[in-house]
Amino acid sequence: MAAVITGIGACSPLGCSFSESLETLREGRPQIDDIRNFPVDGYPYTAAGEIRRNGEVVRTPVGVDRKMHFLELALKELSSESAFKERYTPGQLMLNLGIGIDYFELETCMESEKISLDILLSNGLYHNIAPEMKELVSRWQFGAGYHLFASACTASAHAIGLSWRLLRRGLAEAIVTGGSDSMIFPGAYLGFGALGALSASDEPAPVKCHPCDLNSNGTVLGEASVVMLLEDSSRASGTPLAEIIGYGSSTDAYSVTDPEPSGEAAAWAVKEALDEAGLKPEQIDCIHLHGTGTVKCAPAEYNCLYRIFGERLKEIPAYSMKGQVGHMIGSCTALEVLGVVYSLQNQVVLPTVNFCTPHPEAPFRMVTGSPLHTPIRHILKINSAFGGHNTALVFKRWEK
Numbered sequence: 001m002a003a004v005i006t007g008i009g010a011c012s013p014l015g016c017s018f019s020e021s022l023e024t025l026r027e028g029r030p031q032i033d034d035i036r037n038f039p040v041d042g043y044p045y046t047a048a049g050e051i052r053r054n055g056e057v058v059r060t061p062v063g064v065d066r067k068m069h070f071l072e073l074a075l076k077e078l079s080s081e082s083a084f085k086e087r088y089t090p091g092q093l094m095l096n097l098g099i100g101i102d103y104f105e106l107e108t109c110m111e112s113e114k115i116s117l118d119i120l121l122s123n124g125l126y127h128n129i130a131p132e133m134k135e136l137v138s139r140w141q142f143g144a145g146y147h148l149f150a151s152a153c154t155a156s157a158h159a160i161g162l163s164w165r166l167l168r169r170g171l172a173e174a175i176v177t178g179g180s181d182s183m184i185f186p187g188a189y190l191g192f193g194a195l196g197a198l199s200a201s202d203e204p205a206p207v208k209c210h211p212c213d214l215n216s217n218g219t220v221l222g223e224a225s226v227v228m229l230l231e232d233s234s235r236a237s238g239t240p241l242a243e244i245i246g247y248g249s250s251t252d253a254y255s256v257t258d259p260e261p262s263g264e265a266a267a268w269a270v271k272e273a274l275d276e277a278g279l280k281p282e283q284i285d286c287i288h289l290h291g292t293g294t295v296k297c298a299p300a301e302y303n304c305l306y307r308i309f310g311e312r313l314k315e316i317p318a319y320s321m322k323g324q325v326g327h328m329i330g331s332c333t334a335l336e337v338l339g340v341v342y343s344l345q346n347q348v349v350l351p352t353v354n355f356c357t358p359h360p361e362a363p364f365r366m367v368t369g370s371p372l373h374t375p376i377r378h379i380l381k382i383n384s385a386f387g388g389h390n391t392a393l394v395f396k397r398w399e400k
Helices: 018-027 064-083 105-110 119-124 129-142 152-167 186-194 266-276 296-314 331-345
Strands: 003-011 093-099 147-151 174-182 223-232 241-250 286-288 318-319 376-383 389-396
Touching: 003 018, 003 331, 018 296, 018 331, 064 129, 064 174, 064 223, 064 286, 093 105, 093 129, 093 152, 093 331, 129 147, 147 152, 147 266, 152 174, 152 241, 152 286, 152 318, 152 331, 223 331, 241 266, 266 296, 266 376, 266 389, 286 296, 286 331, 286 389, 331 376, 331 389
Parallel strands: 093 147, 093 174, 286 318, 286 376
Antiparallel strands: 003 223, 003 241, 174 223, 241 389, 376 389
């Protein structure tokens, strides 16, 4: 059987629909700007990739958990485009998502003289993701069950990978998968700032994040809700967007925050994905990187991939989306699947926004200026996360 993606619903800095998102990708417009959704006076980091509709940042009232708000909109688009609720019974539908952490409104909490969990809950300032997801699953009638992943930057990769394996082994019939996360709240910026992960550049917001660049000095946080329908190609009602053919994951537990520099454990995940896909390294035509723009990310990714591809790695076109939109943490892989779909459908590797100067320790073949038109049949998508998580997915251009 072939596990294929047959529909996508998307809310991200690229736009509030799948079609708008692809158009923004094509145009290469930077979508990182100064934060609009909360006051940033006194904050050392003020840039973000906020969700946009028709080019304008979408604002929500204080106390709204943005990842749940936009997840609902993404599900509605996916339902409208793929008709999954009409084509499958509730007992056939499963939901597997990468998801962000519980949300609480920090600024409102700090105005109170006394804070306790009871006060947070009674005032509606604290949003516990578990009951909210349970209610969403019931309302959308995902009767075959649901799985939530909170493995930070690999959360949606784990969700997509599990979904693929369940379908491939005949343990599920149709799965809505992807991820939803929003880092656009003060707590996220304070936390990631304290970890030293955010860009301290004094450049304008749209050019603060430099994936795989010699001048990389930190990432920029963002938000996205992207869901996709994964089903057997024999059940697809239209032309599939892409086929998933391999998945691998590993954990190195090297550091809470830093990637393991040698790339050994991350390479295990890539090898597992290639083995499951039945591919040799020379059959990969393009690599979509994690590419956060942090100082240690690109060298670790390069070392990982060099273990698999050797000197050929310098010849394989590579791409990172984060320079254009920022880092979505729990939903970054789900959003970056849009770049994979774009490459497979248009047979191009897009330029990496804000990439200028090659990193001597990570001499990837990054595309700059204009898209690289080249035959693309197989794409390797890799991601990594705090805690030593590593994932790899292999996508194939749909061929009937």
